[in-house]
Amino acid sequence: MAGGSALDEHRSAIADAVSALRALPADLWRAGGAALGELAGEIGGLHQACEAATVAVVREAVERGEPRRDERAMTPVQWLRAHAPTWRAGGAAQVVAVAEAFAVPGNSPVKAAVQGGSLPVRSAAVVVAEADRLRPLLAEGVEEAVVAGMVEVTEQHGPGACRQLRSAILARYGRDGVLQREQDAARRFVALSRPRVDPLGLAEYRLTLDPEGRAVLEAALGPLSAPRPTEGERDLRSGERRRGEALVSLVRRAVAAGDQVGPHAKTTLLVQVPLETLRTGVTGAAETVAGPEAGVHLAPETARRLACDAQVVPVVLDGVAEVADLGRARRLFTGGQTRRLWLRDRHCTYPGCDMPAQWTDAHHLVHWADGGATDLCNAALLCERHHTVVHQRRLTGEVVSDGEGQRVKWDVTVGSYDLRLAQLAAREPA
Numbered sequence: 298m299a300g301g302s303a304l305d306e307h308r309s310a311i312a313d314a315v316s317a318l319r320a321l322p323a324d325l326w327r328a329g330g331a332a333l334g335e336l337a338g339e340i341g342g343l344h345q346a347c348e349a350a351t352v353a354v355v356r357e358a359v360e361r362g363e364p365r366r367d368e369r370a371m372t373p374v375q376w377l378r379a380h381a382p383t384w385r386a387g388g389a390a391q392v393v394a395v396a397e398a399f400a401v402p403g404n405s406p407v408k409a410a411v412q413g414g415s416l417p418v419r420s421a422a423v424v425v426a427e428a429d430r431l432r433p434l435l436a437e438g439v440e441e442a443v444v445a446g447m448v449e450v451t452e453q454h455g456p457g458a459c460r461q462l463r464s465a466i467l468a469r470y471g472r473d474g475v476l477q478r479e480q481d482a483a484r485r486f487v488a489l490s491r492p493r494v495d496p497l498g499l500a501e502y503r504l505t506l507d508p509e510g511r512a513v514l515e516a517a518l519g520p521l522s523a524p525r526p527t528e529g530e531r532d533l534r535s536g537e538r539r540r541g542e543a544l545v546s547l548v549r550r551a552v553a554a555g556d557q558v559g560p561h562a563k564t565t566l567l568v569q570v571p572l573e574t575l576r577t578g579v580t581g582a583a584e585t586v587a588g589p590e591a592g593v594h595l596a597p598e599t600a601r602r603l604a605c606d607a608q609v610v611p612v613v614l615d616g617v618a619e620v621a622d623l624g625r626a627r628r629l630f631t632g633g634q635t636r637r638l639w640l641r642d643r644h645c646t647y648p649g650c651d652m653p654a655q656w657t658d659a660h661h662l663v664h665w666a667d668g669g670a671t672d673l674c675n676a677a678l679l680c681e682r683h684h685t686v687v688h689q690r691r692l693t694g695e696v697v698s699d700g701e702g703q704r705v706k707w708d709v710t711v712g713s714y715d716l717r718l719a720q721l722a723a724r725e726p727a
């Protein structure tokens with residue numbers, strides 16, 4: 298039986314490798330320093346090959362239904378632990394997860410990397426788990442490219458880096474609207490705990506932010522929390538202390554600003570937005586480009602809302618990734634316009650909301666990204682919360698005149714904005 302003898306050869310080679318390794322320690326005194334390093338590398342390669350071969354064996358056993366056929370009717374993990382006691386210490390579940398993942402065609406880059414010896418099983422288990430989570434969210438036909446990219450990042454930077462890829466992948470390869478839904482959902486988890494005060498009077502807070510909140514906070518804290526040397530003396534405060542003090546100083550400033558209109562809106566966040574994303578609000582993502590937290594991906598509708606807001610400067614990219622400046626002055630309301638807007642609206646214009654003007658954004662009723670002008674007749678004050686609601690539900694409003702002067706009237710039917718855009722488009726000659 299030729300097949301049998303080939304298998305016998307493999308088994309005797311494995312037995313030889315085991316005896317060689319067991320005999321090795323006694324002869325190590327002969328090795329020079331360089332040889333010790335080489336040995337460590339060679340044994341590492343062997344270790345990786347052992348893991349890959351174990352995955353292959355488990356794969357075969359699972360395909361044939363061996364674990365279930367056992368009279369104790371074991372799971373694949375139990376089967377592996379029963380036959381190879383070394384896995385009882387841990388890792389059996391990962392071996393089985395990787396073996397089972399090989400059956401999914403999109404995982405072929407993982408299979409190739411594990412078998413080729415460049416991806417340890419523990420890392421491969423992270424890649425296939427992440428790939429499983431992302432798969433239903435990906436656009437058609439990109440799965441293999443995405444998995445190949447995850448494998449490459451994991452080979453170079455380890456499994457931790459693979460877990461960080463999610464929003465970047467969804468921004469580039471996700472189905473339309475997926476990143477937006479994720480980030481809208483993430484917003485529900487935004488929280489600042491009440492202080493837990495210890496006997497010294499020190500208060501501890503727990504702060505949870507969504508990607509947008511993180512980008513805004515980090516952009517503001519970045520410059521404020523830099524070390525400040527005093528007359529040649531180094532700033533010895535810890536990084537965390539500088540961040541904490543910067544946060545308090547931010548709040549103090551915001552409160553002190555009171556009801557003053559700043560003539561120049563301060564730029565706090567620089568985001569890069571593909572023009573397509575700004576126009577459609579469906580595909581792609583905005584990405585923060587400055588500061589230590591550069592590279593945070595923001596969902597498309599979030600980018601459109603940010604484009605309304607003077608606190609943010611979008612760097613608009615056209616198809617060929619060149620900065621296509623659509624005119625910042627045209628986008629932002631001037632200090633004079635803002636003052637008149639504060640006088641006209643007095644507070645957030647959303648029905649029933651009385652958030653004072655100094656805590657509002659100036660929203661473009663016809664979005665700036667859709668060609669809306671930066672005129673008072675196209676402007677409305679909205680608090681942060683209602684600004685989000687208006688963009689998310691795509692609501693439209695108009696400036697109307699009645700006995701008491703001008704005010705903003707909102708149509709709170711979901712999608713009313715799209716209806717209005719369609720009407721505007723129908724009126725315009727093509």
Ligand SMILES: [Zn+2]
Nearest residue numbers: 602605660661
């Ligand atoms: Zn807006």
Ligand SMILES: [Zn+2]
Nearest residue numbers: 645650680683
């Ligand atoms: Zn409001």
